[in-house]
Each structure stands twice: as structure tokens, then as C-alpha cells.
Amino acid sequence: MSEVNSPGSGGRSKVTVDDYHAAARPLVEPSAWDYIDGGSGDEATLRENLAGYRHYRLRPRVLVDVSRCDMRTTLLGSPVALPIAVAPTAFHGLVTPEAELACARAAGEVGALMVVSTFATTRLEDIARVARGPLWMQLYVFRDRAVSEDLVKRAEAAGYQALVVTVDAPVQARRARDLRNTFALPPGLAPANFAEGPADGSSTELAHRVAGRIDPAFTWDDLAWLGSLTRLPIVLKGILTSEDAARAAELGVAGIVVSNHGGRQLDGAVTALDALPEVVSAVAGRCEVLIDGGVRRGSDAMVALALGARAVLVGRPVLWGMAVSGAEGARDVLSILGAELETAMALCGRPDLASVDASLLRPAPWRTASGIAGDGILPG
Numbered sequence: 001m002s003e004v005n006s007p008g009s010g011g012r013s014k015v016t017v018d019d020y021h022a023a024a025r026p027l028v029e030p031s032a033w034d035y036i037d038g039g040s041g042d043e044a045t046l047r048e049n050l051a052g053y054r055h056y057r058l059r060p061r062v063l064v065d066v067s068r069c070d071m072r073t074t075l076l077g078s079p080v081a082l083p084i085a086v087a088p089t090a091f092h093g094l095v096t097p098e099a100e101l102a103c104a105r106a107a108g109e110v111g112a113l114m115v116v117s118t119f120a121t122t123r124l125e126d127i128a129r130v131a132r133g134p135l136w137m138q139l140y141v142f143r144d145r146a147v148s149e150d151l152v153k154r155a156e157a158a159g160y161q162a163l164v165v166t167v168d169a170p171v172q173a174r175r176a177r178d179l180r181n182t183f184a185l186p187p188g189l190a191p192a193n194f195a196e197g198p199a200d201g202s203s204t205e206l207a208h209r210v211a212g213r214i215d216p217a218f219t220w221d222d223l224a225w226l227g228s229l230t231r232l233p234i235v236l237k238g239i240l241t242s243e244d245a246a247r248a249a250e251l252g253v254a255g256i257v258v259s260n261h262g263g264r265q266l267d268g269a270v271t272a273l274d275a276l277p278e279v280v281s282a283v284a285g286r287c288e289v290l291i292d293g294g295v296r297r298g299s300d301a302m303v304a305l306a307l308g309a310r311a312v313l314v315g316r317p318v319l320w321g322m323a324v325s326g327a328e329g330a331r332d333v334l335s336i337l338g339a340e341l342e343t344a345m346a347l348c349g350r351p352d353l354a355s356v357d358a359s360l361l362r363p364a365p366w367r368t369a370s371g372i373a374g375d376g377i378l379p380g
């Protein structure tokens with residue numbers, strides 16, 4: 001039983017990821033809350049990311065021995081206890097003083113992979129020191145290539161096992177909440193991985209100052225340069241089409257994260273869940289395919305796995321957990337998702353990840369009837 005139980009309440013107060021969402025809100029400074037919770041444009045894609053998981057119904061099989069459900073897998077060769085990983089999110093210091101160290105400890109305790117953001121508020125070496133599970137380093141490629149090169153070398157030296165290059169943010173989207181709030185990091189908080197400190201806590205319009213250093217001219221042709229810097233496998237995060245997925249696979253990337261950046265970049269973009277089948281089919285097993293955006297239940301993760309994802313990443317929920325109770329809260333959020341996935345697999349008669357396949361799903365009836373998607377929505 002978790003320590004996050006409030007004493008005398010007669011039970012656990014937070015048993016779902018949404019419970020953490022509600023509990024975190026009053027604990028986070030309002031402009032930081034908007035930065036975390038918000039999206040771009042009309043936030044249509046942000047909403048769709050959640051709604052998209054309701055487009056499927058489950059086809060449970062029964063009389064299968066589910067006395068033990070095995071959620072273990074590997075991600076680019078690293079063993080993990082569950083196919084649910086921590087997405088890279090900037091500035092963990094906004095939600096807990098232990099910042100990324102809390103997150104790394106939580107991921108380690110549950111045996112999950114953590115992807116560390118370029119804009120972490122803790123040095124990547126310090127995160128590696130407390131980590132007990134695999135770490136991947138998320139990379140933005142900057143106009144000043146020497147800054148990115150330094151990050152790559154340091155990540156490799158510190159034992160990170162892959163580079164996750166984010167490709168859906170050549171420019172920062174307009175996020176109305178942040179613009180209205182003139183969102184800035186509080187004094188004393190800054191990205192920790194740049195020697196020269198690209199933004200100090202007192203700067204206004206932080207996102208633009210920091211994101212303005214990202215090189216909008218970075219293209220496919222530059223990936224060879226990146227590959228020449230490192231022996232780490234390269235994962236591209238933010239792919240949403242079969243065309244780009246095929247191109248990535250041809251270039252030999254090790255993985256793809258199908259993602260619309262949690263509805264924070266291109267508003268109106270397809271959901272990652274909708275894009276997943278075409279990406280899986282285009283790469284045809286040549287690289288690993290992960291997905292993120294809107295996973296709030298273990299059963300959501302199961303749907304993504306059934307559509308061909310090897311793992312899902314979760315972003316905001318981990319931040320909510322940390323806002324409530326640091327490492328303990330993040331661990332509880334990941335544990336809740338793991339327990340829900342395990343239960344869903346058992347109730348579907350799928351005792352291991354290999355048995356979580358497209359036969360588990362059918363489109364929700366309204367979705368077929370409305371003609372939004374009928375034939376061809378499911379792979380195979």
C-alpha cells in the first residue's frame with residue numbers, strides 16, 4: 001500500500017492517474033501549470049490525444065491462464081520491467097525540488113526507461129548517477145552545433161543508451177496560455193545542461209529565448225552528421241507519417257517515437273494513435289516503434305501495443321506525480337499504469353506482450369457506423 005495514502009482517510013486517496021492530475025493542480029504555480037497542462041493553438045490535438053483511445057473496443061479471450069502476466073520487454077536491447085516509459089519533459093524543477101533526480105529514482109524503482117530532456121534542470125551526469133534503469137537522452141539540435149555535440153558526447157560518456165532526436169519542434173508552436181502568462185522560469189531555476197546557461201530564471205518569454213536556439217534548418221541530410229558523432233543508436237521523436245517513417249528506417253535509425261508532442265506543437269495534427277498503424281507498416285520491423293500522447297490508463301497503453309507499438313511514453317502524468325509527492329508520486333503514477341496494464345492483459349486473456357496484437361481490437365461501433373473509419377483502420 002502506498003505511502004501517499006493520507007492517514008486516517010480510510011484508504012488510498014489517489015488510485016488513478018487522473019486523481020494525480022486533480023491533486024497536483026493546486027500545488028503547482030498557475031503559469032507553470034498552464035505550461036505543463038496546455039497545448040498549442042485551439043488545443044484540439046491535445047484533446048484528441050485523450051479521445052483517440054476511446055475509438056477502440058477490446059475483444060477479450062477467456063479461459064487463458066493469466067495467473068502471471070509478463071510485461072517485461074527490451075527497448076533497443078535494454079531490459080525493462082514494463083512497456084511504459086517516461087517521456088522527456090523539460091524543467092522538472094518546476095514541480096519538485098529534487099527535479100529530474102526524483103524522476104530517475106522513480107523510473108528505477110519500477111524498472112522503467114526514462115528519457116531525459118535537453119532542457120532538464122539537473123545535469124545529465126547527475127541524473128545518470130542516481131538512475132538504476134536505462135536512460136536515453138533527448139536532443140534538440142541547436143543552431144550552434146557545438147552545443148549539441150557537447151550534449152551528445154556527455155550523454156555517451158555518462159552511460160545513456162540512445163539519443164532521442166526531437167523532430168517536431170523546428171520552431172516553437174504558439175501556446176496561448178504561455179503567451180498570455182508571459183511564462184518564465186522562477187528565479188533560481190534554469191536548464192542545467194548548458195555551460196553558458198541559455199536562459200536565466202528572470203528572463204521573460206522563456207520558451208522563445210530557449211527554443212529560438214533550436215535550428216529550424218536541421219534536415220534529413222544532417223542526420224549523418226549526428227550519427228558520425230556517436231556510436232549510440234538514434235531514435236527520431238515526432239514522426240506522424242508513413243513517408244517519414246520509411247525514410248527514417250532507410251537511413252538506419254534504431255527507433256521512432258510516433259508523437260504529436262502531447263498536442264504542444266502542430267495543432268490539428270493527427271493523433272499518434274491514428275498514425276501508428278501506417279508507421280508500423282512502413283518500417284516493416286526495421287526499427288522499434290514507440291508512441292506517446294494521451295496515455296492515462298494502462299488499458300490505453302495496451303491499445304497502443306496492440307496496434308504495434310513496442311512501448312508507450314508518458315509525459316504529463318509523471319509531472320503530476322512529482323508535483324504531489326516527488327519521487328514517490330512519480331513512482332506511484334508509473335505503478336498505477338503498470339498495474340492497470342497488467343490487469344487489462346489478464347482480463348483480455350493476453351498473458352504476455354507477444355499476445356497483445358491487433359486481434360485484441362475492433363473500432364468502436366460509432367466509429368465504424370459514422371464512416372470515419374471502417375475497413376482498414378486496423379492493421380493486418
Ligand SMILES: Cc1cc2nc3c(=O)[nH]c(=O)nc-3n(C[C@H](O)[C@H](O)[C@H](O)COP(=O)(O)O)c2cc1C
Nearest residue numbers: 036087088089090117166261262293294314315316
Ligand atoms: C511540460 C512538458 C515539457 C516537454 N518538454 C519536452 C522536451 O523537452 N523535449 C521533447 O522532446 N518533448 C517534450 N515534451 C513532449 C513529451 O515528450 C511528450 O511527447 C508528451 O508530453 C506526451 O504526451 P502526454 O503528456 O499526454 O503523455 C514535453 C511535454 C510537456 C508536457
Ligand SMILES: O=C(O)C(=O)c1ccccc1
Nearest residue numbers: 090119169207210211264
Ligand atoms: O515545452 C515543450 O514541449 C518543449 O519541448 C520545450 C521546447 C523548448 C524548451 C523547453 C521545452
